[in-house]
Amino acid sequence: MLFAVLAGFIVSILYIPFGRFLKGKLAGLAALLPISLFAYFVSFIPAVSDGQRVTFHQPWVPSLGINFDFHLDGLSLLFSLLITGIGSLVFLYAAPYLRGHRYLDRFYAYLSLFMAAMLGVVLADNVLLLFIFWELTSISSFFLIGFNNDNAASRKSSLIALGVTGGGGFLLMAGLVLMGHLSGSYSIQAMVETNEYLKNHVLYGLILLLVFAGAFTKSAQFPFHFWLPGAMKAPTPISAYLHSATMVKAGVYLLARLYPVLGGTDYWTYPLIIIGGITMLYSAFHSIFRTDLKGILAYSTISALGILVFLIGIGTPQSLLAASVFILVHALYKASLFLITGVIDHETGTRDITQLAGLRKVLFPLAIAGLLAALSSAGLPFTFGFIGKDLVYEATLHTDGVMPIILTALAVVTNIFLLYAGLLAGLKPFTGQLPDRYQRIHLPSLLMWAPPLLLALLGIAFGAFPAIADASLLNPAASAMINKPIDTPLKIWHGFNLVLLLSGLTLALGAFLYLMRKPSASGLDWIERFNNLSPKHVISQLTHYVRHFAIRYTRTLHNGLLRVYLLRIVVFATLLLAFRLFAGGNIYLLPGYLTPLSVYEIAVVCILIAAIYLTVTSSSRLTVVVATSVIGYGMCLLFVFYSAPDLAMTQFTIDTLTVVLFVLVLFRLPPFLNFANRGARIRDWVVAATFGAIITLIGIQVLNQSFDDAVSKFYGDNAYILAKGKNVVNVILVDFRGMDTLFEIVVLSIAAIGVFSLLKLKLKASEKE
Structure with a gap:
């Protein structure tokens, strides 16, 4: 059964290198996949009609409760036969309908992906697995609805469909996770056994609200129905497959599947009757005016x-x-x-x-x-x-x-x-x-x-x-x-x-x-007079206000000035640390113990203070880089004074490399542009001094706490035994916390590529303006 679900994904990938061979007379061969799957599911009819249930279990991410758990009963078999049976006819129909289309191979790849995702939805017994396939149906349908990507209306329709169904999917995820957490299992069949506990739980109403949001948006229920008529911009085979037999019924399937878990209460019954009743009458009435x-x-x-x-x-x-x-x-x-x-x-x-x-x-x-x-x-x-x-x-x-x-x-x-x-x-x-x-x-x-x-x-x-x-x-x-x-x-x-x-x-x-x-066109004109009252118009207006707010928010908080970003980050960190510090109980103003400073340490501290002053007052980038490097090397000396040569060498290497990179990147940039007035300078000094004071207080609190050396002892004892390295700091960076270092390398690599691209960028005069 796992292969039956994943076959569509495998075939959609194979269309990348081999799809060009199916653009001509061989296009009809694409239907072999859904036909084979249809025959496969037909073979289960005798067993299912006798009341048997076919299950499949394959561990995937057991630590998160995500496994390939599939369950075939009468409901999932009905949908599987519709997905593969009507899918077979649509695959055959599309061969002559889209004959000669330059993206025919891409069409079949998207369609295979969608079919596999739908099979995953109706066969999944694990709600987290169901959600993964649920989102894949939204993504693949986005590509299918916007298949005519040179048409602006198609692109807009696909975005609206993705926005509505994707938003509902986000809420559905929260509902499914909440169900699994409360029931103690992410298996739907296991949830059936704990249905009374879920129905009597204080969060039952919230779960229903989240599940209904996912089902209503996917199955185009009022007031989220407006995305479906817009999706008709897709080619007809897509409309026939997605919007009559498969995708739009995914929400219906979800409600039917979860009925034994959540159904049978007034909170379930009345919302579905009301929303379903409004949707069926409202849309049926609208259908008679369309031309x-x-x-x-x-x-x-x-x-x-x-x-x-x-x-x-x-x-x-x-x-x-x-x-x-x-x-x-x-x-x-x-x-x-x-x-x-x-x-x-x-x-x-x-x-x-x-x-x-x-x-x-x-x-x-x-x-x-x-x-x-x-x-x-x-x-x-x-x-x-x-x-x-x-x-x-x-x-x-x-x-x-x-x-x-x-x-x-x-x-x-x-x-x-x-x-x-x-x-x-x-x-x-x-x-x-x-x-x-x-x-x-x-x-x-x-x-x-x-x-x-x-x-x-x-x-x-x-x-x-x-x-x-x-x-x-x-x-x-x-x-x-x-x-x-x-x-x-x-x-x-x-x-x-x-x-x-x-x-x-x-x-x-x-x-x-x-x-x-x-x-007649007059009937259509009459009904469209009320478009200003339609859910589509109301939500479009709401979207307009949200976009307007987002623009103002972006211009205010994300204006492109790095110094502004840095200021806000420091202010937020200061407030957060200060809250945690002053809400944590007694505050110590002096460290629990003091050691006398040597003349070497005092000299290094004085050098650090001078380098910091030069860094914040100089108008030359090169001077700032050199002064910053002095700060780094001063820290290396302090590490040496406190018997941490490994850390000192690591700091020295990184600092040297950073200085070289800064010099290579910054020497081509123009001199500093001083935008800051006196008030801004005073503000920056206050923020910096406050942040420094908070960090100092936190350091003092640490020195007043009892020291537990279990972690450092573990690293010291096992650095050579487990990682064959004598430099403990390097072993931590490369082995014990290797994933962190890997991501840091990726981030630095991306930044380096971006900087290199900017340095090589050559704009025309019109583009500079």
Whole structure:
């Protein structure tokens, strides 16, 4: 199983040296990876349908609780099959759709990376591992959404998507870490055993808030939904894969997976019902005003995601079964409609629904696929959508109190709007009279029309024969959500009842709306009049204020003057040290013991004072460097006086090297520019004197403490034995604290490269200005 997850990462890396070979007729071979993985996961259906759970454990970073722990049950199997199955069709579809594109190899690399990350999300049992894959989906989707990187709108959309989902991911990380800390394990299955403790903990509400933030941003719930329509700037295969079946359902998957851990309380139920309900109605209403096919599908997708969150919020066995069915229903018809939209755009050059008609005459197989997908979206009997819609109504009708009336009415209105949007996307482009400008359109490659037709036919097959999927896939998925067996056979006919009446009402009103209302630009203009009230506009304004604040903050605290940075660092360090010093108890003003100074020590101290005075008063850089070196060599002498020759030699070597580097770098710079006035000088003297006084007091406190030589004794005893070095200081730097030294070397190397680049920089006259 580990290889199945990592295969996508391995293949995406292999595209770097070998991707150019798949840009031509061999592009379709890229689909071998998802097809193989799909076959692999299909082999687990018999075991999972029998109630078995497949686990895999491989230690990774056990000290941090991060291991490759994978868990395959009904829920993860359902998502794995969607990820690899629809992924296989998208890989095949993209070969002719992007034929000749210069970045086709890059496209397949990003897509393979994304597929692997999604598999990691749905299979991970360790929440820290899940979060790593979660962030990889955000990063890979950033590259996919911004695939047309020469388009400013695509770049902006990818940044917005990354910003929203990345921000939610940051909050999710905090929630997952908190869950693991409180439960004592980062394993989801282990957390299920401690769910009552988590639900009764005082931090339970905070955990829910953090988890909801991650799920809502990823699955485009109100008010974070606005990134999804913008992401439609991506090529259609990406939209079909990410925004119908996989990425946007990651948040839904997270809620479903954590339901046994966190679900079943009012704090869980009501927020999900409210947010899901608002999202599904708001987005379904918006979808009927769109005239761009991708816009229609984007808003109807957001509405479908709201329905799923809504159902998980209800939390009954019926609602969770309805959610598992609707996940599959939506993936089949929405992916089909997205792929159909791609073909229409590819052949006609437009996605404007007001300009499309009669395409059945030139794209007949796609017209069949569009009709079947639209009927499944509408919930016509003998389609899979009909079963899914009935289960939604069953779930809302079997809630407590007055909730059934409100929730059912909300679901009916939403489904009426979604029915209209589905017919608009799947039926409208193919009906009516074919315009003259589309007479020469021809049916594209088989790989472009066969995938949407196959998905649409599956929607009909599962609707006519629901037993194909219920016991083998959908009931185990619902059982995994609620953590107890669910055995509810899916049926085409439940007799004459209220659910059937509601289904008929939905069909009748949705069809009436489709026949009476024609899409137009005026309708879109009307709804866009309210954009100033939209969450996107509000958050954009908030972003503007944050950016304005950041600019002012940067200009104030990060103005590019090194002396200002140094001043603020010293002031902060002084305040921090002073607080810790005066809050620590008694303060000693004299050291616990004094030793008489020799004439040599007094001479060295006088030299140090003179060198310091020369350093702060000289206007010559070279003089300052020499005076600074005198300070360093004076410290070397003090080390020698106090029987530390190893430290003295190390200091001497470093000081000499530093002086040479300073002379080489600084001799080409102009003389000092004196910007400081008298007030600034006085301020600097006060800051320096205060910092020196605090350090002096800290030194006195150290001298008044009992000395523990365990560490120094360890270094002295083991320097030669363990590291074969007689210079203890060097052994500490190179061996015992080698990682610290390595990073210091890296920092110095980067600084040296930067300085060298500046010295070699030659600007034009216009650039200097």
